[in-house]
Amino acid sequence: MMISRRIFLGTVLAGTMLASAPSWAQETFKVGVINPFSGPTALYGDEVTRGYELAADAVNKEGGILGKQVELIRGNATAPQEGIAAVEQLAGRDNVDVFIGTYLSAVAQAASEAALNYNKLYWDTNALAANLTERGLPNFVRSGPFSQSFADRSAEFITELVAKELGKQPSELKVWIEHEESIYGTSIADRQKEALEKAGVQVVGVGAHNFKAIDLTDSILRARDAKPDVYLNTGYVPDGNLLLRTARDQGFKPAAMVFVGTGDTKETLEAMGEAGVEGLYVVSYPRPDISEEFGPGSSAYLEAYKAKYNAEPLAPQSMAAFVGFKMMAEAVNAAESAEPEAVRAALAEFDKPESSYETGFGVKYNENAQNTRAFPTVVQWQSGKPVTIYPVAAAGENKTVKAAQ
Amino acid sequence: MSSLLNIIVVGLLLGGIYGLVSMGLNLIFGVIRIVNFAQGELVMLGMYGAYVCYLFIGLDPYLSIFIVVPALFLFGVIMQRFILQPLQNEPMMQIFATFGLLLLLQNVVLAVTRGQGYTAPSKLSEFVISVGPLNISVVRLVALVAVTAAALFLSWFVKNTMAGKAIRAVTQDRRAARLMGINVELAFMLTFGAGAALAGLAGTLLAPIYTMSPQIGGNFIMAAFAVVVLGGLGSVWGAYIGGFIIGLIEAFAGYYLDPALKTAIWFLVFIGVLIVKPGGLFGIAGAEEVGLREQN
């Protein structure tokens, strides 16, 4: 029973070609979008997809992909088995040319493997789990930052900027690492601990919590007892807000609070009020308010978003998705094919410095097809606005750090 | 020592929240014997109700009680009349229907809001009472006071009013109650309405504490079931005290052991208590024996 994958793929492809022969007369370049469109992360799945939609508009204006206009087809997946079903639907039925996604790492894991069965490219812009690129799947590319980028950026921010703000050497700095306990928070927190300790920072404790928890007073009290200078938390919106509230109620005021991943949206502002978030640092995807020198085109992106959706972007994830989609279009065009082998081979051509894209990303893929020039940025809440402050180039003029509470 | 005291206070305040979300469930589960999976969604509707009142008429969540609670009472009555009553003799299908309702309500709210995390701010939410090392959040204290008041009112109501007596009669033996001239269907409708109204009350009182999401009801429902069963089916004070027990266990396990393990610990304690005392701590002996057996 040892059929090689290649032979199998041939037969499956032949089979699907026969099954859906008419759709080969397509005029468009079809991109299958795998994201959650129901369940607790539906908002972010939709927000990421908006980034793709805007990118598809932009790409279409410039001639599309492989000379065809781009068409997006959504596939809803909130769990790995649904990821497989979505790939079967989009590849088997709609005959998409490439896949793009994914807000959920577990879905990316299963869906990209299913896409390999069809020999389709799986381009990831937003999933964070490190092992997605480490497993060496031949059809997988990640153009955005991942858990390690978030962890390293937060560690670097603490040792460089926060330490300076507090007038301390990194070795005098005490940090409490808090994280939500699913793969997202855990993988970032593990790496943060490693990076901070390597820089000589004292990690005074690590706490895990469930993002659905009804009460997080215990987590806050444990952290408070450890008397950290910096409270570093990676989580989702509901638990992040509850932690902030509880910290306020319990009089826990570390010299600096750094949130990773969420906390820079109006969801947090509404929950805490202007005074409640003042001074809070958030390590997240680059926001459209970064300087034009750092992220050329970021303000045009913001205008395009507002024009299309009649609202401000809810979360910065969409701009990273926008840039990731453009990178995919460039890679496919450079390869002159949507075949995974061709695209992966073409990745080597890309070598753009940072600040080449709206998010301030550059592009340079490593041997696992991970973009090594995509990083999150850091904002600080200042008078009810999230202001990009780090890296300094992203901050632009007149944007300086305000002392924390 | 001060941290011990602090943890006790944290546990009691949390117990108030648990008690609050359990009161309605206790009524529905205890009297009508419906395992209402959608109870958490009723709490969620209460929270969004408070948000809607805040958004459109600028009402403080505590004032929106006067709109949200009657609205949910009505919603509960309708739900019982048109969905659950036709299934009165099919307890398993009732579970099924409430699960369908859970999906429906969660996702209607998701479709309307896109899933954005809203907060209904209250003027009270920033106030904290500090007594020595203790910090008591006023909004949580209000929840504790409210659940105490609700428990007092409910126990007075079922003991001293005609309607309350009818409810007790129906709980004990539907057939006999019917023979005594009690309109069982009406009693059920009112009870379910009251249970939904209590969920609405819980929702409005919790709105200033939590950032709401369409799925937030699911965070409360398991705890609420545990509280109700632990306290004893249909016992008002059982649910009240059950809430504090779960709250205290959670606070202690979270602080002294590990926040990541706290739910496992109180679930294990819950199962343990249930095995030793299948009727719950304050349940009427043998109430659990009735189980899902048909009653007409």
Added chain:
Amino acid sequence: MSKTDTMSGVTSTRDEGGAVPPGITTFNTELLRIAGIAVALLAVTWVYSGDPFILNIMAQTFLFAAVSLSWNIIGGFGGQFSLGHGVFFAIGAYTTANLYINWQISPWLALIPAAILAALVAVAVSWPTFRLRGPFFSIATIALNEVAFVLANYFGSITGGPRGLTIPFKAGLENMIFTSRFHSVLLMLGFLVVCLIVCAWVFRSRLGYYLQALHLDEDAARATGIRVLQVKLVGMAISAALTGIGGALFAMYLRFIDPPTLLSLPDIGVKFALIALIGGVGTLYGPLAGALLIVPLESQLRAGLSASVPGANLIVLGAILILFALFMKKGIVGLVMQLWDRFGRKSQ
């Protein structure tokens, strides 16, 4: 196969409690029916063998049908409405994945320890919880599921914790990993047939009658000399063992497992029971009917309705479930029986 036979295949629910069924269906008759069902399902699979989208849905349908049938042994026949079968499902999945990843033991062999471990855990946790009845038992099993979730997340050395376990792609029959969805569907269909046979055997055995007796009236069953606890435990052990095998197949099909995937209540634990309820709880073929209806429906709704409005697929699914509960109170099998009563009998 006479018409009265068809009747009694599914009537031993509580409605007819003490009534003597008009004819006794034997295990052999059921085997014939199962063979018929298997051939029919195989034919459908064959028809769609070129459409991986449908094949993937079929694989999941057959798997959930099989596990729901297993659930039905204790949940339906025995009336012990467990919502914690996800625990046994997860045990099967983690056992097989660990044995395969760490010791390169073929999943086919790993099915045995997976089933045994699931059954042992089931007996250990059910021993005390079987003291509880009705909804109390259900709630306790939900609690077990929640405990299992926390533990699976916390003790990462076996489960991979929140990172989960990834099973490397090495196609081959001996690895139970197939490049073709068609072969996976055949595997799931095979498992479904095994579950059907076991269920039919239980249903038509002393054990099955005992289970149904204690479902109807536990006290009366005890009074007639049935060792209630022992019967429940045996039923639970068989049910959990098959569920564990189901979990193992699920793990090898997905090749990625983590706590939310295996221990999500709405997607796993509650779903087994829901499928049985839709089909007709406590009937022999109900769970199969339920799975054939609900799993494809769910998949099609997700594929067809998610594009514009978030959650639209689940709004429709929720509404369908409510309507279903209201208008098909006894499940699909119950409805078929009702129609049969109304129209079929007259023509006899």
